[in-house]
Amino acid sequence: MGASKTDHFTEEQNTLAILAKAVGHPARVAIIQYLLSVETCICGDIVNVLPLAQPTVSQHLKELKNAGIIKGNIEGNAICYCLNEEAVELLHQFFANVSSKISSKTKSCC
Amino acid sequence: MGASKTDHFTEEQNTLAILAKAVGHPARVAIIQYLLSVETCICGDIVNVLPLAQPTVSQHLKELKNAGIIKGNIEGNAICYCLNEEAVELLHQFFANVSSKISSKTKSCC
DNA sequence: TATTAATATCGTAATATTGCAATATTAGAA
DNA sequence: TTCTAATATTGCAATATTACGATATTAATA
Numbered sequence: 001m002g003a004s005k006t007d008h009f010t011e012e013q014n015t016l017a018i019l020a021k022a023v024g025h026p027a028r029v030a031i032i033q034y035l036l037s038v039e040t041c042i043c044g045d046i047v048n049v050l051p052l053a054q055p056t057v058s059q060h061l062k063e064l065k066n067a068g069i070i071k072g073n074i075e076g077n078a079i080c081y082c083l084n085e086e087a088v089e090l091l092h093q094f095f096a097n098v099s100s101k102i103s104s105k106t107k108s109c110c
Numbered sequence: 111m112g113a114s115k116t117d118h119f120t121e122e123q124n125t126l127a128i129l130a131k132a133v134g135h136p137a138r139v140a141i142i143q144y145l146l147s148v149e150t151c152i153c154g155d156i157v158n159v160l161p162l163a164q165p166t167v168s169q170h171l172k173e174l175k176n177a178g179i180i181k182g183n184i185e186g187n188a189i190c191y192c193l194n195e196e197a198v199e200l201l202h203q204f205f206a207n208v209s210s211k212i213s214s215k216t217k218s219c220c
Numbered sequence: 221t222a223t224t225a226a227t228a229t230c231g232t233a234a235t236a237t238t239g240c241a242a243t244a245t246t247a248g249a250a
Numbered sequence: 251t252t253c254t255a256a257t258a259t260t261g262c263a264a265t266a267t268t269a270c271g272a273t274a275t276t277a278a279t280a
Contacts, residue, residue, distance in 0.1 A: 008161035009136035013143070017136040024131025025238085026119035033123070036211045044256065051118035056239050058258055063237095078247095078256060085212050092209040095202040101146045102195045135268085154226065166269050168228055173267095188226060188277095 019091050022067030027052055027060050035070065035083050044078035129201050132177030137162055137170050145180065145193050154188035 009017075023029060027050055034049050047057045061081060064070045068087045073080045119127075133139060137160055144159050156171070157164045171191060174180045178197045183190045 009140060013136040013139040016139050017134050020130045020139075021134025024127050024134045026123040026127040027238095029123040029126050029130070030119060032208060036208060047257085052238095053240050054257075055241080055259080059238080062258085079258095083208070083212050085209070088205060088209050088212060092202075092205040095198060095205055098142060098146060098193070098198050099195070099202040102193050102198060137268095157226085162268095163270050164227075165229080165271080169268080169270095172228085189228095 015090065016094055018067050019069060019087055022064050022069050023091070025060065027057070028064055028069075031057075031060060031064060032069070032083065035081060046081070125200065126204055128177050129179060129197055132174050132179050133201070135170065137167070138174055138179075141167075141170060141174060142179070142193065145191060156191070 023032065030050060031046060034046060046061070047054045050057050052060075061070070061072070065072055065081075068084055070081050071084050072082075133142065140160060141156060144156060157167045160167050162170075171180070171182070175182055175191075178194055180191050181194050182192075
């Protein structure tokens with residue numbers, strides 16, 4: 001096989017997995033960090049910032065977009081990419097929740 | 111190819127990517143949620159909770175462990191798995207940071 | 221010691237991901 | 251309209267992931 005049985009899991013589990021998976025590559029982490037570092041979202045130079053060929057970067061951007069992590073608008077000759085606050089917030093909330101629940105555990109373990 | 115060029119990225123980018131990737135599957139999100147839901151970390155019944163065969167669950171646990179998301183101790187006949195607070199905290203911090211930086215952007219875009 | 225229960229490992233098939241060269245597309249500039 | 255720059259798409263090879271049956275391991279129990 002190889003395909004994951006998404007229908008056996010909850011909507012929330014699938015959504016979180018899709019978002020986390022999209023972040024699960026160093027190039028895509030780098031893209032996210034770069035988008036954060038620039039003031040506006042008009043960033044026609046993502047390709048020059050990454051140590052990867054242009055088609056590869058384009059593919060990573062596509063995956064981030066498909067997952068909903070970034071949004072992309074055509075801005076004349078260039079493309080304007082920026083982070084999707086809602087998606088990031090979902091991940092933020094999830095990990096904040098996990099984090100707080102771990103530390104509030106009464107019984108210590110492992 | 112297929113292998114990612116981890117050496118071209120920063121340590122932080124690689125670490126975050128490894129952690130996020132481990133969370134990037136609904137079964138592993140479910141495992142994390144289940145580990146959170148039980149009081150102690152002695153959980154010999156993860157297999158019964160997931161809609162997957164035992165070897166598959168074992169494999170997912172191994173991946174979570176390899177990435178550092180969970181820790182596992184042998185507890186007699188069963189295995190005691192629990193979340194690794196430090197790893198979760200790293201992800202939490204990252205998304206908290208991304209989230210806060212997005213909302214503080216002066217120029218709106220997209 | 222034999223049995224049982226819990227978990228891991230092996231082997232393998234199906235599919236997905238990663239990366240890039242070549243090529244296409246698209247919009248502005250000359 | 252032709253050229254150029256920016257980005258996307260296609261095609262393909264290498265590798266990784268996912269899933270599970272079969273089997274191994276390991277420790278408690280009868």
